[in-house]
Amino acid sequence: MSLLTIETTETPSAPAPASPVAASARNAVKTYRTGNSEVRALDGVTVDFTAGAFTAIMGPSGSGKSTLMHCVAGLDQLTSGSVAVGGVELSDLSEKQLTRLRRDEVGFVFQAFNLIPTLTVEENITLPTALANAKPDVAWLDTVIAAVGLGDRLKHRPDELSGGQRQRVAVARALASQPKVIFADEPTGNLDSRTGAEILNFMRRAVDEMGQTIVMVTHDPIAAAYADRAVFLADGRIVDELHAPTADSVINHMIAMGD
Amino acid sequence: MLKLTLRTVNANKIRLALTTFAVVLGVSFVVSSLVLGDGLRSSFGSLSEEIVGGTxxxxxxxxxxxxxxxxxxxxxxxxxxxxxxxxxxxxxxxxxxxxxxxxxxxxxxxxxxxxxxxxxxxxxxxxxxxxxxxxxxxxxxxxxxxxxxxxxxxxxxxxxxxxxxxxxxxxxxxxxxxxxxxxxxxxxxxxxxxxxxxxxxxxxxxxxxxxxxxxxxxxxxxxxxxxxxxxxxxxxxxxxxxxxLDNAKADFNEGINIFNNILLGFAGVALFVSIFIIANTFAIVLGQRTKELALLRAIGASPKQVRRSTMTEAFIVGVVASGLGILGGLGLNYGLRAMFDALGASLPDSPLILAPRTLIVAVVVGVGVTMVSALGPARKAAKVAPIAAMQDSVDAPKASDLRRNLTGAAVMAAGVLLGAFGLFGQIEGSGARIAILGSGSVLTFVGLAFASPAVAAPVISALGLPVRVLGTAGSLSTQNAGRNPRRTASTAASLMVGLALVTTALVVGESIKQSISETLASEVKADYISAPEVPINPMLLEDLEASGHFDAIAPYRYDQIRIGDDVDGVIGTDLEATDDLFDLGLAAGALTAGSDVVAIHEDEATEHGYVVGDSIPVTFPSGTTESMTVSAIFTSSTIMDESYLINMSDWDSRFGEVVNWWAAVSVADGTSIDVADATLAELAQRYPQAPFENQTDFRETIQGQIDSLLVAINAMLVLAIIIALVGIANTLALSVFERTREIGLLRAVGMSRRQTRRMIRWEAAQVALFGSILGIGLGLIFGWGVVTALPESFVSTLAFPVSRIAILVVVCGLAGLLAAAFPARRASKLDVLDAISHA
Structure with missing residues (x-):
């Protein structure tokens, strides 16, 4: 029984979008209070993340790009507006339902510390399935593991892997539960450029060959160039977007925004 | 550097509170023992004066x-x-x-x-x-x-x-x-x-x-x-x-001192348990601050300064804990009174006296224990290399190291040897024996605590097998419990000490009970026994006789005689009736009526070369010496716990006091048990203070008395177990803090709050079970040693209270779950985003 079916019965539901949308935000506002001043981290963001596409969210530090991702992924709550994953409105979900959403519908890749040190590579990859007390889809798991190329390291522990290998395991874990969308927060931020390129290539293939949806937060134009679309944030608003971005076009955009 | 220390202490109030709690409990117990003792001494002192009055x-x-x-x-x-x-x-x-x-x-x-x-x-x-x-x-x-x-x-x-x-x-x-x-x-x-x-x-x-x-x-x-x-x-x-006045006070003081020393003994156990917890807390906290310490070293702090800073922190913790402990002790004073009230042994009212000596002892003990506990962690902190400031992760605990294990094993062996000497060696004075036994057990505990990380990993993973059924949270809990064997071992060590002592008490108690049952079965032929706390009224015995339903009636009275230079205990009774009532294992002669006859225990007879028929000169307290004939030599010393037995008829003229402490009777031929029961029930109305009980009831009464004693002992030891559980809660809270990011990640990828709580709780249960298994194992060995060392006349069989021990294990596991309540709650309430970005 999926969470999706429960929720759609409760939600009066928006009209179905023309092209399939994996996740979306409508007039998303997020404010923080620090002392007396109010910071608007998100200031009315409306964006759709198309299913089967690789989207990069870009912007300078403090632009709200991580906040947007956290809110869409159900890790953080909006002040107003709405976000949805796979058509399910997140603001209506309880903590328990949010947890199940993260477990079953969403995959995560963080910048660092993605793996549980006491678990083996294999156990880390199947962790969300295990938490759901479900049996892993063995065929899919084999596909993912083969794609990651870590078949000979399944019994190793994270501290026996290199930084790049660890991030590959993290991507594999995100893929393993066949989520509606994978959120990656600066996944190559801690890696050298060659290892970073490996991870990005791998994510690209996940979209192209496995039909996955990936939303990646980054400030690196080279990383953004792997995406199908780049969305630019500044001061909590979407200021621009590029389709089929290249490193050069992204850099030019950033320079233009800086002015 | 002092300023930094003060800031560190100030910035970690909760951690400080958890650390001090163990010391506070220990110090409280010391203070309340001393305060209670002083109060009792004072009230008995003034009582002495009133007794003496103007005489x-x-x-x-x-x-x-x-x-x-x-x-x-x-x-x-x-x-x-x-x-x-x-x-x-x-x-x-x-x-x-x-x-x-x-x-x-x-x-x-x-x-x-x-x-x-x-x-x-x-x-x-x-x-x-x-x-x-x-x-x-x-x-x-x-x-x-x-x-x-x-x-x-x-x-x-x-x-x-x-x-x-x-x-x-x-x-x-x-x-x-x-x-x-x-x-x-x-x-x-x-x-x-x-x-x-x-x-x-x-x-x-x-x-x-x-x-x-x-x-x-x-x-x-x-x-x-x-x-x-x-x-x-x-x-x-x-x-x-x-x-x-001196005599009166000395009499009272002797009793008060015994009572006081017992309480202080328990306080010592509590403090000993605290040492493990404080040391553990300091080690974890300093481990977490490795980067900070390394930074200090990198910018020029010497190892000595780092060590001194840690010791100063321990000093401050000790002072605070001592202060709280003094307050707690005053409160606990009333708690102890309530406990004795509940056990039916009310203590007399006495003034609340906080002597300077009590304050000094409290501070010295509190600060001393804390600083001793911090010695190891402080030494380790001083060894942190400056380079650690620049490294990402330094959390790579060694499973165990050979040197540590060997040291632990050696210390443990020394402790066991010392303990064995204490139990079986020729030692003058019970004080010396207790001191040797005490140091033996302390060494054994310390040794085992040192060496136990070696077994922590395999035992935990064995314990974890059934937990795996609980799914991912369960198997993660096992892995967490086993990931730092040294920490798990020292957390469990405190519980081990408490449980080892409780188990020892249980084994000794059970063995005594079993021995009593066996003695009753094999040596007691009497149908009814009365052993009240007050002397038996002679009228009761006369009425029993008059009823005609009982044929062997023997009261037992105690005093002393001297033979040559040896003063020995003597029992006065009816020897002929005794022969019908008990099987004393006669080696020679017969237990007969008549004057000037004496039955002697085999050991005494062998030592002096007496045989049946010998005449021996017996001196009575009155100073007169008379010749008595050895009429029997007996071998059992369980019921007749003195070496000489004489007839009552020889008693009254020679001893100043005639007090019958207990009595045994048998039902006459031709009288049914129902009639006998009815007769005794009727007599119990008239003499309610000395009821006669049949063998079954008598055994149950005595076993009940042993059980109440065990309850009293174990109630005191529960303090040590509570401290141990606080230690588990404390360690776990610190571990949760340490693993904030990990828990955040688990939550992010879909671990529910409930699964998170379960993971932490089962970790605690496994640590607690590990501690209980070690403690109970040690306690069984200790109990065996004590039972073997006790005289045969007192304990003749070794018995293990299996069901009670099983209950103990289950209770400890559950208590572990309970101890984890706070850390588990904390872990499950962590804000996922904050946790992931936790430095």
Whole structure:
């Protein structure tokens, strides 16, 4: 029984979008209070993340790009507006339902510390399935593991892997539960450029060959160039977007925004 | 550097509170023991003074051993005639005189005596004042102390029964008396009778227990005492006021000191357990601060400064804990009283005395324990390399290292050897033996704590097998419990100590119970036994005999005799009846009636070369020596716990006191058990203080007494277990903090709050189970050692209370779950985003 079916019965539901949308935000506002001043981290963001596409969210530090991702992924709550994953409105979900959403519908890749040190590579990859007390889809798991190329390291522990290998395991874990969308927060931020390129290539293939949806937060134009679309944030608003971005076009955009 | 230390302490108040809690509990216990002891000493001190009152000199019978014969009445007149003596008044008393209430219930107390005494008419010599009515003057009339009278509804002018050694008699209450200034009888019930009545009822006709003497004003005490002493017969002594006070206080103090030392022993256990917890907390906290310490080292702090900073932190924690412990101790003082009340052994009211000595001990102990605990972690902190500041992760705990394990094993071996020497070695004095046993067990505990990380990982993963059924949260909990064996081992060590002691007590208790059952089954032929806390009324025995339903009736009384230079215990009874009632394992001769015969235990007979038929010279407390014939040699020492048995007929003329402490009877042929039961039930109405029980009930009564003792011991040890559980909670809370990011990640990828709580709780349960298994294992070995070392006559079999131990394991596992409640809650409430970005 999926969470999706429960929720759609409760939600009066928006009209179905023309092209399939994996996740979306409508007039998303997020404010923080620090002392007396109010910071608007998100200031009315409306964006759709198309299913089967690789989207990069870009912007300078403090632009709200991580906040947007956290809110869409159900890790953080909006002040107003709405976000949805796979058509399910997140603001209506309880903590328990949010947890199940993260477990079953969403995959995560963080910048660092993605793996549980006491678990083996294999156990880390199947962790969300295990938490759901479900049996892993063995065929899919084999596909993912083969794609990651870590078949000979399944019994190793994270501290026996290199930084790049660890991030590959993290991507594999995100893929393993066949989520509606994978959120990656600066996944190559801690890696050298060659290892970073490996991870990005791998994510690209996940979209192209496995039909996955990936939303990646980054400030690196080279990383953004792997995406199908780049969305630019500044001061909590979407200021621009590029389709089929290249490193050069992204850099030019950033320079233009800086002015 | 001090400023930094202070800031660190200030910034970590909660952590500090958790760390101090263990010390606070330990110090509280020390303080409350001392405060209670001081209070009791003080109230018994003033009681001593009120007992002695204005008496200048007391004449008492004396003997080099055993109970002396009472004084002859005529000595009173002789002493009164001495120059300088103002008055000399005879005095008799008995510790078991029960006034009976209007509704027919004899008064009882839990422990304190019910003292009946002759009324002393001279206010200078009496500690009593009549506050209502008049003093008892002649015939069957009496006075009762004001509290006993008020609490039990006694009214002047009414007639009440009085249960005496010579049966119950009716007397009129003519007066209400007050003892000293405020009638502080410490729970005792005091009644006064006219001299002749008291002498008659207490078996003192023509005799006194003592003579109270007052001096004329201006008389020279030394000269008068010398004059009095010169007229005293042999086996009599005159004791002056100062000596009386000292004697009274010394008697009380001996009891208080034993009580106090037991309490301090438990406090010691609590503090010992605390050491593990504090050391553990410091180690974890410093581990978490490795980067900070490394940064300090990198910018130029010397290892010595880092170490000193840590020790200063420990010092501050110790001072705070001692302060709180002193307050807690004052509170616990009342808690202890409530506990003794609940156990049916009320302590007398006493003032709350906080002596400077108590404060000093509290601070020295509190600060000392904390700083000793911090020594190891501080040394390790000082060794942090500056480079660690730049490294990402330094959390790579070693599973175990050989040197540590070998050291632990060696320390443990030394402890076991010392313990074995303490149990089986030839040691003079119980104090030395206890000290050796204590250090032996401390070394064993420390050694095991050192070496146990080596077994922590395999044991935990074995324990984890059933937990895996609980899914990912379960198997993660096992991995977390096993990931830092050293931490798990030292967290479990505190629980181990508490459980080892509880288990030892349980094994010894169970073995004693089992031994009693076996002895009853194999050596007791008597149908009924009465072993009350008060002496058995001789009238009861006469009534039993008169009923005609019992054929062997034997009371048992105790005193001392001397043979040559050896003073030995002697039991007076009916030897012929004893032969019918018990199987003493006769090696030679027979237990017979008749005078001047003695039965001797085999060991004693062998030592002196006595055989049946020998005549041996026996000296009695009265000083007379008579020749007695060895009539039997017996081998069992379980029931007859003295080496010499003589007939009652030889007793009365030779010993000053006739007190039957217990008795056994058998049902006569032709009388059914039902008739016997009914007869005894009817007698129990008249003599409620000394019920006869059949073997089954008697065994259950004794086993019940052992169980209450075990409850008392274990209630004290529960303190150590509580401290241990606090330690588990503390360690776990710190571990949760340490693993914040990891928990955040688990939550992000879909671990529910419930799964998170379960993961932490099962980790705690596994650590607790690990500790209990070690502790119970050690406790079984300790218990075996103690049982083996105890004399055969006391414990003859080794028995393990399997079900109780099983319950103990389950309770500890559950307690572990409970200890994890707070850390588990904290972990499940972590904000996922904050946790992921936690540095």
């Amino acid at each position: 200048d000199l007391v004449i008492e019978p004396s003997s080099e051993f055993g109970t002396p014969q009472p004084l002859e009445e005529n000595l009173e007149t002789t002493v009164e005639g001495i120059d300088g003596v103002a008055n000399a008044v005879g005095f008799v008393e008995n510790d078991n005189i029960q006034p009976v209430t209007a509704d027919g219930t004899p008064l009882t107390t839990f422990g304190p005596p019910l003292i009946g005494m002759s009324w002393v008419d001279d206010p200078a010599l009496s500690s009593f004042t009549i506050v209502e009515g008049r003093a008892p003057a002649s015939g069957y009339e009496f006075a009762l102390d004001q509290d006993a009278a008020r609490d039990n509804g006694f009214e002047v002018g009414s007639t009440y029964g009085i249960v005496t050694p010579n049966g119950e008699v009716d007397m009129e209450l003519v007066g209400i008396s007050r003892f000293g200034e405020s009638n502080s009888t410490l729970g005792a019930i005091l009644s006064q009778y006219p001299m002749e009545t008291a002498q008659e009822l207490f078996n003192r006709t023509g005799q006194y227990d003592s003579i109270l003497v007052s001096y004329e004003s201006g008389a020279d005490p030394t000269a008068v005492q010398a004059a009095v002493s010169s007229v005293l017969p042999a086996q009599t002594e005159a004791i002056d006021q100062a000596q009386l």
